[in-house]
Amino acid sequence: MRDLARVRAAVLADRKRAQQRLTAMLMRHGRIWRDGLYWTGPHRAWIAAQSFGEPALATALGCYRATLDTREAELAHIEAELAPWAQRDPLAATVARLRCYRGIAGLTALMLAAEVVDWRRFPCARAFMGYTGLVPCEYSSGQRAWRGHITTAGDPAEMLRKSGRQHPCAPP
Numbered sequence: 001m002r003d004l005a006r007v008r009a010a011v012l013a014d015r016k017r018a019q020q021r022l023t024a025m026l027m028r029h030g031r032i033w034r035d036g037l038y039w040t041g042p043h044r045a046w047i048a049a050q051s052f053g054e055p056a057l058a059t060a061l062g063c064y065r066a067t068l069d070t071r072e073a074e075l076a077h078i079e080a081e082l083a084p085w086a087q088r089d090p091l092a093a094t095v096a097r098l099r100c101y102r103g104i105a106g107l108t109a110l111m112l113a114a115e116v117v118d119w120r121r122f123p124c125a126r127a128f129m130g131y132t133g134l135v136p137c138e139y140s141s142g143q144r145a146w147r148g149h150i151t152t153a154g155d156p157a158e159m160l161r162k163s164g165r166q167h168p169c170a171p172p
Contacts, residue, residue, distance in 0.1 A: 005114040015071035022064040086110045
C-alpha cells in the first residue's frame with residue numbers, strides 16, 4: 001500500500017511539472033493567462049483554445065498537452081485503485097479516525113495511514129511534526145512574536161525517503 005501511495009505522489013509531481021512546462025511554453029510566446037486562478041475550468045478552456053500557426057510550435061504545444069493529459073489519466077487511475085483501500089483492514093480504522101479532522105478527506109487520510117503505519121512510534125506531536133516536515137510559521141522581532149499557520153519545510157521527495165526510517169525522537 002505504501003508503494004502505491006508513493007506512486008501517486010510521484011505522478012502528482014510529474015503532473016505539476018507538465019503543467020509548469022505547458023504554462024512556460026505559452027508564456028515564452030506571449031500567451032499569458034490573466035483572468036484568475038490557474039488550472040481551473042476557464043483556464044483549461046483557454047489552454048485548449050490556444051494554437052500556433054508555426055508547425056513546430058503547434059507540435060510542441062500538442063506534446064505538452066498530451067503529456068499533461070497522460071499524467072492526469074495516470075493520476076485518476078491510481079486514485080481509483082487507492083480508494084477501496086480506505087475501507088479495508090488494516091488501515092480502515094485509522095483512515096476513519098483521520099477523516100474526523102477538518103480538511104482531511106479519504107485519500108489524504110489513506111496516504112497518511114499508509115506512510116506512518118505505527119503512530120505509537122511518535123512520543124509527542126512535536127516528533128510527528130518533525131517527521132512530516134510540518135513546522136509552525138513565526139515572525140518575530142525583538143519582544144514581538146506572531147505565530148501563524150502550519151507550513152511545510154524541506155524537499156517533498158526527501159520527506160518520502162525519510163518515511164521509511166524511524167524518527168530520532170521515537171522510542172527504540
